[in-house]
Amino acid sequence: MKVIVMGAGVIGVTTAYYLAKAGAEVTVLDRQPGPGLETSYANAGELSYGMTSPWAAPGIPMKAVKWLFMKRRPLFIWPLISPTMWAWSVQMIRNCNEESYRTNKSRMVRVSNYSRDVMPDLIAETGIEYEGRAQGTLQLFRNEKQLKGSKADQEILAEYDSPFELLDRDGCIAVEPALAQVREKFVGGLRLTADRTGDCRLFTIALAEKCAEMGVEFQYGQSIREILVENGKVAGVRTEIAGTMTADAYVCALGSYGTRLLKQIGVRIPVYPVKGYSVTLPVTEDTLAPQSTIMDETHKVAITRLGDRIRVAGTAEIAGYSNRLGPHATDTVRHVIGDLFPGGGDISKAEGWTGLRPMTPDGTPVLGQSRYDNLFLNTGHGTLGWTMACGSGRAVADVVLGRKPEISFDGLTAERYGT
CATH class of the missing domain: 3.30.9.10 (D-Amino Acid Oxidase, subunit A, domain 2)
Structure with a gap:
């Protein structure tokens, strides 16, 4: 399966890693000249498993x-x-x-605890320093x-x-x-x-290097202008420099910047x-x-x-x-x-x-399949992107590949917003 991951922050790179590990052919697109240069660049450095709570x-x-x-x-x-x-x-x-606080917190903790549990395996597998x-x-x-x-x-x-x-x-x-x-x-x-604790950007850079060794193609300086839809499916993404690029599946991990792009094709998420x-x-x-x-x-x-x-x-x-x-x-x-x-x-x-x-207004990230069968979301982590990266990356990769994820996606998808 060929997959395009949109975004080379910590969320996009961890998703690419788990996809490539499972044998997918992965291309990562990002407008920046390298990985981890947006929100992942200089965050607090906390892996805040115990402090996973919605602001609301x-x-x-x-x-x-x-x-x-x-x-x-x-x-x-x-x-x-x-x-x-x-x-x-x-x-x-x-x-x-x-009531909403307890519901939202339980959803967030589900992702956070899973990330806490799987991250040590990723570190052991890759040996990266951060x-x-x-x-x-x-x-x-x-x-x-x-x-x-x-x-x-x-x-x-x-x-x-x-x-x-x-x-x-x-x-x-x-x-x-x-x-x-x-x-x-x-x-x-x-x-x-x-x-x-740890430096999120160092982690993202080191993991991107491992991904490249595994065959993941990173195309930097590629601003995505449009997601193309045909016959109820995503048919490609139009970039500023490379033109239209196609794959079997697409993952949007563009953080705050994905909202406007998704809105063009009717996927409205309050990120x-x-x-x-x-x-x-x-x-x-x-x-x-x-x-x-x-x-x-x-x-x-x-x-x-x-x-x-x-x-x-x-x-x-x-x-x-x-x-x-x-x-x-x-x-x-x-x-x-x-x-x-x-x-x-x-x-x-x-x-x-x-x-x-x-x-997101409820604090919970937006993960998994969208209204389009071959478009998947991994966004909306707020201040907890570094904390949830490994867990959400692995879980979303499983959904993309048609495998049963190890955590429930109940309440995590865009469906909770009616989109």
Whole structure:
């Protein structure tokens, strides 16, 4: 079977790997000059199995209003004249109830846990290096209210068999010794012991190289202009440079940018870009730097150790398809690293970045077959693309090849949106 995968981010490359491993003839198309140069480039570096939850949760609308008035707020909303943005926002608000939250979380955890289970096999098979660590995530609470509020999270973690530890101040310092220098700034934490870390872009590049060794053809600099449909099936994709390319099956893994392309052929999925920011800076003193990932609960900022670098990521900005990196865009993430790990990294050498997370209003990715028999979707992972990549890539590859996937696709396909 010949398959065209649209997109060379971590989602597209993992899908290509599992397709090629099963014997498919795979071509990957991407507009960038190489793999992992969009949302996969400088994300938080977290494999957040324990923190797999939809943003649409009970109480979030009220919290969002409060965040808008914080000096270093985790959320920005620009009032664009965009029916698509407002429709997506309304759908998200409608999911902010207990019943929807539990339904959506169960679907997300199904993919996340599967990814957690299959990723070690992929690493063992390929031997790729990506600055990976397996030391968990520490959710850091700056006040007693946050600590007490985590009880509900603990109950949900236990329900979904996600291992965790509730730590006091000394316990947090035991797992992240550098926090001893700012011990007065927090009261405790929740450590998610199954979480891992690693550089998503390094992983994507290394896996793309393995795919190429397996015979996968990567065509970079190929902007896809149109998906062609004939007689109820996809007949090809029209690219800007190579013209029309054909295959037996097609996988759309274009993140936020796939929505407009799919809309042209009647596949309407509410995947909307939510902008995120990060900075990456060199470690200056190991004993003063983080060892794994720390999530600052107040600012919703993740600080992750990646070899001799520190990645600090956060902020959700709803601003359409803007990739602008303004002069003050990374102020919040810069503040958090300086506040919690002073002396651990050289902020003067921090490299800023912004990317568009492909978010669904219910938090669950859109996977599997579309309304067309030979068109398949692997998109809408939001902030959890790196976390879910191996699981969704393997499961979607199975569906493309007509094999029974190892997880249920109930509630994961585009059918839940009536398209």
